[in-house]
Amino acid sequence: MNDLPLQPLRWMGDAATGRLLLVDQTRLPHELVELSCADAATLHEAIRALRVRGAPSIGMAAAHGLVLALQSARQLDLAAFRTELAACAAALVGTRPTAVNLHWAVRTVAEAAQGSSAATCHEAMHAAACKIETDQQARSAAMAAAGTALLAHGERILTICNAGPLAAGGLGSALGVVLLAAQRGLAPTVWACETRPLLQGARLTAFEMSRAGIPVTVLADSAAAQLMARGLVSRVLVGADRIARNGDTANKIGTYALALAAAAHGLPFHVVAPLSTCDPDIPDRRGIPVEERAAEEVLHFQGLPVAASGAAAINPAFDITPAHLITSFITERGVVAPAGLAALLATR
Secondary structure: OOOOOOOOEEEEOOOOOOEEEEEOOOOOOOOOOEEEEOOHHHHHHHHHOOOOOOHHHHHHHHHHHHHHHOHHHOOOOHHHHHHHHHHHHHHHHOOOOOOHHHHHHHHHHHHOOOOOOHHHHHHHHHHHHHHHHHHHHHHHHHHHHHHHOOOOOOOEEEEOOOOOHHHHOOOOOHHHHHHHHHHOOOOOEEEEEOOOOOOHHHHHHHHHHHHOOOOEEEEOHHHHHHHHHOOOOOEEEEOOOEEEOOOOEEEEOOHHHHHHHHHHOOOOEEEEOOHHHEEOOOOOHHHOOOOEOOOHHHHEEOOEEOOOOOOOOOOEOEEEEOHHHOOEEEEOOEEEOHHHHHHHHHOO
16 A cells, blocks of 8 residues: 555746646556646646646646746736736636636636736746645645545445546545545445546546555446445545536536436435635536537547447536535535535635
8 A cells, every 4th residue: 555645746946947747647557657847838738638637636737837837928027927927827727618726726826926026926926836736735635534524434435537636636535535534444445437438537546546555446437326226335426627606516527427326326425626626606507618528539549449430429528417416515624515505615
């Protein structure tokens, strides 16, 4: 068992000349490779291509990415620096439309650009980006503690996609609960939906759980309801990419189906996410944009065709689970029912 969760990213060097190192999650589980991002274009590609993924990790990467993008603007006058800042922020926000942590992190770092010169503004941005990363690790620990308090010994937890350290830093979000429960001797086991089309569950969740010595079993996404019917699941834990004010939650495609199946079988369904994943400006599901990714991801895998020639494909990256199917939200501020989420957001 490895007691040190693998972290998704790290900044090397100072604000002026540093670079961002990312674990290339597309290479896992077969290769553990760090991608060096020394310019904004490399980082943009890494976010779009899911080399870094998971809403909190995307947010941390984007925060450092804005610092990276402005390194060459440190010698500009303030007006020109702010013009460049606005353009770089807009470009980063456009890389992934659904994950609200990206928008929040870019806005937070941009708002920190205060000072009498471009260089001092840039140093303040760097400090803000580092604080986002440090704070996320603390949020992850708090979520894990809140979630673990709900668990009995020997829970059989079903999850989809990957919501561990790679996706959220620290212990992670949904899988952070599992990791802490294991550390406390509660002996959880994990059912990991493979998560088509890019297999984040099979590749990443299984990797993280195996690395931590936690028993994990991979299943086809479509097998989840049958496991519930057989009494083999005790609860469902998932992450989130954007949560509306009323609790409607966007997460990896397939999450909505799990919520429906959990409700049909009387199982608790929890969303584990920091409050930075909540978007109080969106009242409900109708305001959440759902990213449509390339059909190639469905029709091919690792360059090989998996569908008949000439077939079309639809590839929504996310679906939206209505709040009434969610038992509770596990946040850094504790566990809250969907009906109490708006009040909690008002105090953050």
